[in-house]
Amino acid sequence: MGLTSTKLLVLVIAIAVAAFAATIWLWPRLSHRGIKPIAGRVGLLLGGQLAILAALGLAINSYFGFYASFADLFGTNQDPGTVVDYSAGGTPSGKLGLQHLGTQEVGVPGGASPEKAGEIEKVQIVGTKTGIDTPAYVYLPPQYFQAAFKNQNFPAAVILTGYPGTTDSLITRMKYPQTAAEHIQQGKMQPTILVMLRPTVVPPRDTECMDIPHGPQVETFFTQDLRNAISANYRVGNRGANWGIMGDSTGGYCALKMSMRHPDDYSAAVALSGYFSTHNDPTTGDLFGGNKQLQNENDMMWWLKHKPAPPIWALVTSSQHGEYDYKATMAFIKAVKPPMTVSSIILPSGGHNFTTWNRELPAALDAMSQHLAQ
CATH class of the missing domain: 3.40.50.1820 (Alpha/Beta hydrolase fold, catalytic domain)
Incomplete structure (x- = not known):
């Protein structure tokens, strides 16, 4: 799947939705004090935010046509x-x-x-x-x-x-x-x-x-x-x-x-x-x-x-x-x-x-x- 692929965009949106649902489902179980519950809450928030940002970034890139591929994005295709x-x-x-x-x-x-x-x-x-x-x-x-x-x-x-x-x-x-x-x-x-x-x-x-x-x-x-x-x-x-x-x-x-x-x-x-x-x-x-x-x-x-x-x-x-x-x-x-x-x-x-x-x-x-x- 390329950077502008619809399949990639749909997949990342699905991941973002799943991360949001997981946050709602698991948050009560991680409401206790201690390093592990805190780390779990941070992980849920961070993962969900990253998934949402990735979905937004892919959608914006697809609409405005900024980058055609990952090689284009990172400037690695020099062949x-x-x-x-x-x-x-x-x-x-x-x-x-x-x-x-x-x-x-x-x-x-x-x-x-x-x-x-x-x-x-x-x-x-x-x-x-x-x-x-x-x-x-x-x-x-x-x-x-x-x-x-x-x-x-x-x-x-x-x-x-x-x-x-x-x-x-x-x-x-x-x-x-x-x-x-x-x-x-x-x-x-x-x-x-x-x-x-x-x-x-x-x-x-x-x-x-x-x-x-x-x-x-x-x-x-x-x-x-x-x-x-x-x-x-x-x-x-x-x-x-x-x-x-x-x-x-x-x-x-x-x-x-x-x-x-x-x-x-x-x-x-x-x-x-x-x-x-x-x-x-x-x-x-x-x-x-x-x-x-x-x-x-x-x-x-x-x-x-x-x-x-x-x-x-x-x-x-x-x-x-x-x-x-x-x-x-x-x-x-x-x-x-x-x-x-x-x-x-x-x-x-x-x-x-x-x-x-x-x-x-x-x-x-x-x-x-x-x-x-x-």
Whole structure:
């Protein structure tokens, strides 16, 4: 049973209930004075509390998608991947940076047929420049498999979770491929390849998508390695105008930052409940190496004030009640100047959670698609 297994959650809940019942049943028998009765009462209380906390922790992890496995939780899985390159047709091609691990249906009506609903491919991406190795899902739209489009390149969007997040949540909770398939069929969204992964590409560290001095070069991975690997193995455009990037929370900050700092790589960005600057904390370690200028350059409000405005489009979202970043989001919108353009989705209320992001995602995905060139 894995960390996100329903069976594990049910088992731990059953243990918690049993521990509570045992406490009620045995407490009168342990009400006497003496070391053994006291130790018994302490044991019952401690065991019951630990079981309840474990059940709550598993339920919260399952809902928010923080950690996918015990190895992910403890950061013990450091095994490097082996690169086996594939072309879009699924045959070995000798192209760089991508290992094909399997395919799955999209989960919409007609999902068994790639020509009708598209297809989800599970891949392993290995950065030839940075050496970063991370899993991802690639959604290919139905047109990718249709004869009429066999020579066409498609726009692509990188989709990021928050920190630490699980890539699976982009499919199971956020439903990016399902939404894309439905909206492409309805004509709301142009056929677009989605590359879905989490920003935590060197777990468990939260790198905030930075090239950390003397550390992992995560920004280079997303702006060079990832794009090169996808472009080498799928029919995607290779100009910045063909690429967008979207994410929630930390993923939203990463999306906004990488498009603003690298407009030649990403011309459109969507930040669902994103923030605009970062700092050192226990999950990040030392991000800046004491370099104040580097810290400033990862602050997007500072960037708007001190750097030329990038020629990109950005969409930011928040809510008037329930989101901590509402005032910062409005300040960011006000600070944007040409040639950068900005749009927003501001809800009357909504917290920093999947429920809120699922309300924003359909319109946001459509809008980003409209800003990507074929």
